[in-house]
Amino acid sequence: MPLVDPVTNSAGGDKTAEWQNKLVGKTLGDSHDEVNFAKKDLPKEHRVIEPGSMVTRDFKEDRLNVHVDDKGIVTHVNHG
Template structure:
């Protein structure tokens, strides 16, 4: 073999090895492809969430609460009894009433159709509110 061919042989081996490796996806490029796919998926999910449902249910506003405690604020300071609590419920337009005594444990969920009557230790009304 001529000397010139022997000098080119290592370069050719290196070149062929580089060509064989270039067909594969580099690890950094693979992450980029995954990130692009995740971004595309997120955009599609956002678009589908922004599209209103076909049945139109989402267009309807939530029902307005029926309770209006401003109609019964004149009862503050008066003694409470069942008849007065029922009359306050009717006057406020509430569907039900709850009397809250001092130290009583109560749930904190909001119910726009409920009238809450807060009383002190002596049974006097100290506050009326809906919820």
């Protein structure tokens, strides 16, 4: 039986790629434009993770983790 890494091999892989394409390089704000993505349009199960943030290590397959840099720009996303 192959080993499964829940971060990279989760069932949300296609959803993760879709969100990655929508969010990376943008900031989160109140509306959509070329450099912003509206927070209200994120999935119900999400969390924004800033540098140095403490987060729980529980795995929720449908939760979108949005990682931002110190300027608030999305660097990557993953589900879990």
